[in-house]
Amino acid sequence: MNIDNTASQMRKGVLEFCILSVIKQGEAYPSDIIDKMKAANLNILEGTLYPLLTRLKNAELLTYRWVESNSGPPRKYFSLTVKGADFYKELEATWFELANAVKALTEAEQQHFNNNNFNNPQ
Amino acid sequence: MTNIDNLMGNTQLTKQKIKAMKQVININFQGRVVPIEVTAFELLKNYTESLNKHFAAEVGKEEIINDIESRIGELFQERLKNGATCITDDDVNAVIKSMGRPEEFEDDDNSQPAGQQTTSETHTQQNFYNNNANANTHKRLYRDESNKVLGGVCSGIANYFNIDALIVRILFVVSGVGFLAYVLLWAFVPGNSAAVIGGPRKKLYRDGDDKIVAGVCSGIGNYFGMSAWIPRILFLLPFLSFVFRWGHWGMMDFPNFLRVGFSPGALIIYIILWLVIPEAFTTTEKLEMKGERVDMNTIKNSVMEEIKGVQQRAQKFGKEATTVVGDTSKVIASEAGNVARRSSRSLGDIIVFLLKIFAYFIVGVVGFALVVAMFTLAVFSITVFPLKDFLVADGWQNVYAWGTLLFFIGIPVIGIITWIIRKLVKAKAHSRMIRLSFGSLWVIGWVCFIMLLSSVSRDFKATNTINEQEISLSNPKVNKLELTSVSSLKKYYRYNWFRLEPFEGMEEDTAYLKNVEVVIVKSSNDSFRVTMVKMVNGRTRHAADTLARLMEYNVEQKDSLLLLDKGIPITRTDKFRNQRIVLTVYVPVGKQIRVNRNVGWGQNIHFNGPWNSNDWNFNIEVDDAEHGWDEDEDYIMKADGLYTLDGYPADGNKERKQRINNGKIQVRDGNTKVTMDRNGITVDENAYRYDNNSSAPTRVDSLKQKQEQEKQRLKDSLQKASDKINKQLDKLNENNDPLPLAAYNLPVFNPILNMN
Numbered sequence: 118m119n120i121d122n123t124a125s126q127m128r129k130g131v132l133e134f135c136i137l138s139v140i141k142q143g144e145a146y147p148s149d150i151i152d153k154m155k156a157a158n159l160n161i162l163e164g165t166l167y168p169l170l171t172r173l174k175n176a177e178l179l180t181y182r183w184v185e186s187n188s189g190p191p192r193k194y195f196s197l198t199v200k201g202a203d204f205y206k207e208l209e210a211t212w213f214e215l216a217n218a219v220k221a222l223t224e225a226e227q228q229h230f231n232n233n234n235f236n237n238p239q
Numbered sequence: 240m241t242n243i244d245n246l247m248g249n250t251q252l253t254k255q256k257i258k259a260m261k262q263v264i265n266i267n268f269q270g271r272v273v274p275i276e277v278t279a280f281e282l283l284k285n286y287t288e289s290l291n292k293h294f295a296a297e298v299g300k301e302e303i304i305n306d307i308e309s310r311i312g313e314l315f316q317e318r319l320k321n322g323a324t325c326i327t328d329d330d331v332n333a334v335i336k337s338m339g340r341p342e343e344f345e346d347d348d349n350s351q352p353a354g355q356q357t358t359s360e361t362h363t364q365q366n367f368y369n370n371n372a373n374a375n376t377h378k379r380l381y382r383d384e385s386n387k388v389l390g391g392v393c394s395g396i397a398n399y400f401n402i403d404a405l406i407v408r409i410l411f412v413v414s415g416v417g418f419l420a421y422v423l424l425w426a427f428v429p430g431n432s433a434a435v436i437g438g439p440r441k442k443l444y445r446d447g448d449d450k451i452v453a454g455v456c457s458g459i460g461n462y463f464g465m466s467a468w469i470p471r472i473l474f475l476l477p478f479l480s481f482v483f484r485w486g487h488w489g490m491m492d493f494p495n496f497l498r499v500g501f502s503p504g505a506l507i508i509y510i511i512l513w514l515v516i517p518e519a520f521t522t523t524e525k526l527e528m529k530g531e532r533v534d535m536n537t538i539k540n541s542v543m544e545e546i547k548g549v550q551q552r553a554q555k556f557g558k559e560a561t562t563v564v565g566d567t568s569k570v571i572a573s574e575a576g577n578v579a580r581r582s583s584r585s586l587g588d589i590i591v592f593l594l595k596i597f598a599y600f601i602v603g604v605v606g607f608a609l610v611v612a613m614f615t616l617a618v619f620s621i622t623v624f625p626l627k628d629f630l631v632a633d634g635w636q637n638v639y640a641w642g643t644l645l646f647f648i649g650i651p652v653i654g655i656i657t658w659i660i661r662k663l664v665k666a667k668a669h670s671r672m673i674r675l676s677f678g679s680l681w682v683i684g685w686v687c688f689i690m691l692l693s694s695v696s697r698d699f700k701a702t703n704t705i706n707e708q709e710i711s712l713s714n715p716k717v718n719k720l721e722l723t724s725v726s727s728l729k730k731y732y733r734y735n736w737f738r739l740e741p742f743e744g745m746e747e748d749t750a751y752l753k754n755v756e757v758v759i760v761k762s763s764n765d766s767f768r769v770t771m772v773k774m775v776n777g778r779t780r781h782a783a784d785t786l787a788r789l790m791e792y793n794v795e796q797k798d799s800l801l802l803l804d805k806g807i808p809i810t811r812t813d814k815f816r817n818q819r820i821v822l823t824v825y826v827p828v829g830k831q832i833r834v835n836r837n838v839g840w841g842q843n844i845h846f847n848g849p850w851n852s853n854d855w856n857f858n859i860e861v862d863d864a865e866h867g868w869d870e871d872e873d874y875i876m877k878a879d880g881l882y883t884l885d886g887y888p889a890d891g892n893k894e895r896k897q898r899i900n901n902g903k904i905q906v907r908d909g910n911t912k913v914t915m916d917r918n919g920i921t922v923d924e925n926a927y928r929y930d931n932n933s934s935a936p937t938r939v940d941s942l943k944q945k946q947e948q949e950k951q952r953l954k955d956s957l958q959k960a961s962d963k964i965n966k967q968l969d970k971l972n973e974n975n976d977p978l979p980l981a982a983y984n985l986p987v988f989n990p991i992l993n994m995n
Contacts, residue, residue, distance in 0.1 A: 147306070147310065148310070162337070162338060162339025162343060162344065163307070163310060163337060163338045163339065164290075164338040164339035164340070164341070164343070164344050165339060165343075165344045167303050167306045167307050167310070168299075168303045168344070170306070171299040171303045171306065172298075172299070174299075175298060175299055190269065190270045190271075190309065190312075192309075192313075
């Protein structure tokens with residue numbers, strides 16, 4: 118078992134959820150999303166983000182519109198579709214279930230690991 | 240494997256060369272002009288290629304890559320804004336780091352865990368990507384550019400099947416279809432240098448950024464490094480020549496040599512190319528499409544500075560100005576590139592070069608002809624326009640006429656001239672306003688033209704009542720009547736380049752129309768008789784009748800002359816409405832008739848079209864009219880019709896046996912033609928092969944034949960006589976003795992007396 122591999126598998130599962138939650142707060146340009154995630158200490162490569170956004174868009178969870186920028190060509194701004202909002206709600210429910218379960222299971226062993234940190238995984 | 244090593248060696252070599260020069264090139268990256276070092280460009284290209292491979296199986300591949308490239312472009316832009324003169328290796332590496340390499344991407348679709356790939360990262364970057372490309376297990380057919388004779392097709396095939404290139408070459412040369420197949424493969428198989436090294440080779444793509452229909456033409460233009468307008472015009476040629484067939488306007492013919500077209504299948508060819516050529520989506524493909532974007536770094540750096548300055552100043556002019564500058568720089572760049580490439584010319588380059596010359600030639604010819612045609616049209620309409628008052632009624636029709644002249648004819652002339660000038664100075668601003676206003680003015684022109692046509696044609700809708708009026712002759716019993724016009728015989732303009740013809744002559748207020756026809760009929764008594772019919776069109780029958788009454792055409796007999804007016808007068812108030820006069824001359828048997836050429840035109844001038852073609856034709860059918868007579872020739876009326884004074888029927892349908900003209904007598908008898916002129920008599924026995932047995936000789940014919948033979952005999956003997964005279968004259972000249980005058984006369988008459 119490779120530790121990097123397992124860690125990245127764990128991250129992958131929550132990336133989409135995180136992206137959706139950023140976009141849910143308001144229309145977002147990809148580099149805004151990156152910045153917000155960075156601010157939350159979740160580092161993600163742009164090369165990872167773009168394919169994910171495209172896939173979510175193709176699954177009709179996201180939609181985008183072109184916004185003129187004052188430098189260069191227009192940019193894509195993403196927002197949630199109705200379907201995407203529903204999808205997010207389900208993910209959110211699943212996530213809290215999971216988080217609570219993990220919390221309950223790990224709390225006994227790691228006393229110092231508190232709730233707040235748990236929402237900001239490394 | 241040896242092949243791969245070769246390629247890698249090549250790469251290294253290229254890179255060394257480039258480093259020594261430290262070139263900066265201009266690339267058009269996602270709609271931005273980006274100055275970038277060649278080495279950095281290589282890195283960037285490799286990176287986008289690795290992205291391409293990584294997302295090859297992905298559904299939204301183009302979109303993802305486009306998004307990423309767009310973001311990269313944005314990052315570059317930021318760097319340039321912060322004062323960098325160009326993008327360096329470091330910049331590209333930084334950008335790649337922030338974007339992440341494909342193997343670092345966290346995506347669940349990738350079956351290979353990222354960790355496994357990192358093991359191979361001991362290689363250098365360059366080697367890593369090349370390895371990645373070569374590790375692709377399925378083979379692809381590439382043209383081998385490093386081992387080429389013509390285009391590397393054969394060596395590429397040889398690589399693919401792992402055989403010697405020479406074998407493939409021999410097969411290609413020996414087999415008949417080799418050449419066509421070769422050219423096709425050359426066109427459609429990518430060269431390995433483009434795919435692996437990222438070198439200067441171009442690929443044919445459709446250019447979606449600069450398209451009118453599907454970008455086929457702009458793609459071809461990119462491939463050959465010329466303006467997209469050249470292939471566009473080549474494709475449009477057949478349509479252009481169709482548009483320019485003015486035949487139905489009776490104006491002029493589009494110069495014939497322009498009808499070369501490219502076969503009527505231009506549309507089909509276009510569609511096939513549309514299907515076959517892929518569209519360039521990603522920047523990599525777009526760069527491949529445009530090929531190498533040129534060196535001459537010093538020139539370009541200064542050009543870039545210029546552009547930057549201009550762009551800032553032109554900010555308020557918006558996109559238009561920037562595109563002009565961008566395009567100009569592109570043009571400069573591609574021209575410079577052409578020059579650079581020409582230094583290393585292979586056979587392929589020469590072929591491309593020749594094609595280019597050919598294309599430019601065709602386009603030049605078309606452009607020239609367009610200008611000439613437009614110029615002619617303009618001159619024509621301006622010259623003819625003063626005549627409009629004779630055709631067009633006041634009020635709305637006049638407005639339409641002006642609208643037609645200004646907008647329908649004037650606007651395209653101005654438009655094409657400005658277009659050519661703009662092309663010449665390479666200004667290519669997308670001035671929608673200009674195009675829109677030109678277009679709408681032309682539409683107005685069309686409306687005027689159609690309104691004018693329909694309005695004017697309504698004025699021709701009805702015909703007048705036919706009314707045959709008798710011309711009183713002062714002396715109907717003359718022996719000969721000669722129809723002549725008071726006007727002198729003029730040179731007509733009918734067959735001139737553009738017709739200024741419709742009128743015989745123009746005075747200030749009156750134009751004269753020579754729509755005069757003469758019909759010759761045998762008279763029933765012994766006196767001449769002349770009748771006249773006036774024909775005219777009008778909006779209503781009443782209007783036409785009024786016009787007919789106003790038509791003044793005087794016919795007056797003066798001894799044997801029948802004097803006719805020089806034409807039907809058309810005034811500015813009594814407009815041109817297909818006025819036409821038919822004179823019927825009844826000629827008594829035994830009397831002569833002659834019609835001079837100046838009486839009328841062989842063909843009447845009339846305003847005609849599908850809307851009134853039936854109305855125009857009165858279809859003059861005089862039952863016993865004489866046919867086949869010529870103008871300027873004397874005829875005599877006989878009991879069975881009109882004959883020349885030599886006794887041969889005027890009607891061309893009856894066989895003429897003798898013809899006298901130009902001091903030459905021709906006699907025809909069956910297959911034999913006898914010609915007598917000052918050169919003597921020639922007999923051509925096989926002159927008329929056709930129509931020999933068409934009709935059995937009638938009694939009249941056989942009689943004539945006998946006469947003919949008599950005549951022939953007489954001619955022969957006369958000829959003999961003249962020969963004898965000549966001989967005698969020669970003898971006399973040799974003697975040189977002065978003789979009395981009578982001595983000359985004697986030998987002249989003697990032979991004739993001796994003849995029998």
